[in-house]
Amino acid sequence: MPLDAHAWFSRPQTPAAEAWRDPLALLLASTGEGIYGVDLDGLCVFINQAGARMIGFEPAELLGRNMHELTHHARADGSPYPEAECPIFNAFRQGLPCRIDSEVFWRRDGTAFPVEYSSHPILDGPQVRGAVVTFVDITERKRAADALQRAKDGLEERVNERTRALATALKQVRELAAWSETVREDERTRIAREVHDELGSLLVALKMDVNWMDKRLAEQPQRSPEAAGVMRERMRCKCQNMSRLIETAVDNVGRIITDLRPSILDHQGLWAALEWQAQEFVQSAEMTLDWCLAVDGVPEPPEPLAMAVFRIFQEMLSNVGRHAHARHLAVSIVVHGRALSLAVQDNGVGALAQAFEAADAYGVMGMRERARHFGGEVHISSAPGQGTRMCLTLTLPDGVAP
Numbered sequence: 370m371p372l373d374a375h376a377w378f379s380r381p382q383t384p385a386a387e388a389w390r391d392p393l394a395l396l397l398a399s400t401g402e403g404i405y406g407v408d409l410d411g412l413c414v415f416i417n418q419a420g421a422r423m424i425g426f427e428p429a430e431l432l433g434r435n436m437h438e439l440t441h442h443a444r445a446d447g448s449p450y451p452e453a454e455c456p457i458f459n460a461f462r463q464g465l466p467c468r469i470d471s472e473v474f475w476r477r478d479g480t481a482f483p484v485e486y487s488s489h490p491i492l493d494g495p496q497v498r499g500a501v502v503t504f505v506d507i508t509e510r511k512r513a514a515d516a517l518q519r520a521k522d523g524l525e526e527r528v529n530e531r532t533r534a535l536a537t538a539l540k541q542v543r544e545l546a547a548w549s550e551t552v553r554e555d556e557r558t559r560i561a562r563e564v565h566d567e568l569g570s571l572l573v574a575l576k577m578d579v580n581w582m583d584k585r586l587a588e589q590p591q592r593s594p595e596a597a598g599v600m601r602e603r604m605r606c607k608c609q610n611m612s613r614l615i616e617t618a619v620d621n622v623g624r625i626i627t628d629l630r631p632s633i634l635d636h637q638g639l640w641a642a643l644e645w646q647a648q649e650f651v652q653s654a655e656m657t658l659d660w661c662l663a664v665d666g667v668p669e670p671p672e673p674l675a676m677a678v679f680r681i682f683q684e685m686l687s688n689v690g691r692h693a694h695a696r697h698l699a700v701s702i703v704v705h706g707r708a709l710s711l712a713v714q715d716n717g718v719g720a721l722a723q724a725f726e727a728a729d730a731y732g733v734m735g736m737r738e739r740a741r742h743f744g745g746e747v748h749i750s751s752a753p754g755q756g757t758r759m760c761l762t763l764t765l766p767d768g769v770a771p
Contacts, residue, residue: 404420
């Protein structure tokens with residue numbers, strides 16, 4: 370509200386101690402805010418020590434001088450600030466207070482500092498005599514606000530980055546799940562085809578042979594002894610042929626079961642299963658093999674972990690078979706303490722590192738996901754013309770150590 374000049378400057382003095390003789394002077398001297406008064410021409414009528422110090426003057430140097438020209442003559446960007454646009458003077462000339470925290474005051478040395486200031490008209494009855502302006506340096510507040518805003522912006526950016534990363538990861542998980550389902554369906558289709566084409570045809574042939582045997586046996590009493598003897602020889606040959614068909618069917622069933630889950634993994638353990646898989650692979654791919662297995666005295670890992678390691682190893686070999694065009698393979702399996710390292714190195718064509726990080730590198734993603742489930746990692750290093758090295762590292766559980 371407007372300040373009453375008569376109340377400020379004409380108040381009768383009451384008897385008081387000597388120290389309280391001039392309460393207005395005490396008020397001006399004790400405050401940390403800058404306070405000054407201007408008349409209608411903008412000339413300084415008074416200013417306290419704190420205000421003069423903030424703009425680089427002594428109070429006596431400012432009396433009678435235009436405060437706008439001294440300390441409010443330009444905006445923060447250095448552009449001129451005409452007195453006609455100054456809120457301080459417009460406010461008291463209109464008899465209205467104002468409060469601003471988005472401008473600067475200028476010091477004697479030409480430097481500026483952000484301020485929060487307010488201007489209150491001085492009234493003598495209905496007549497405006499000037500204004501009292503209070504101001505405070507808000508450099509630290511601005512610095513803290515800017516730091517807070519930067520922190521907020523940085524936090525928002527990190528949140529956005531994390532959100533984008535999570536969205537990408539979720540997309541990859543969905544794509545990996547879809548790819549896994551496709552692989553499972555392809556495997557089901559392959560197994561169904563093998564069962565139909567091989568086991569089905571064998572069982573049909575066996576059924577036809579059994580029917581033939583049944584019919585021939587029913588006709589035996591009607592034959593002469595010589596014809597019955599000939600027929601018995603033919604039935605003996607037919608039984609031998611049926612036996613061969615059954616053996617073939619048993620072999621096919623065993624192969625299909627091995628594709629689904631190698632029995633060697635259950636009967637002889639992970640280390641033997643890995644060696645068997647490597648030998649099977651290089652034999653079918655016509656490659657040479659360097660085999661290193663350093664797991665003496667290491668107990669077999671628990672079944673879920675053993676299966677995960679075996680499937681990761683299978684996928685490594687599958688990648689070599691599909692992409693490497695290699696002639697030589699080196700496999701190293703080492704357990705040191707509780708640390709397992711399984712490395713597959715080929716001498717194939719190699720690839721750029723980006724190929725293994727691509728969004729559709731589902732085989733690599735599958736290996737890494739299996740490894741992460743057990744706290745492990747899959748590292749891949751490759752370069753065009755220099756082959757590829759894939760390495761699984763993980764920590765075996767307590768009790769699985771030499």
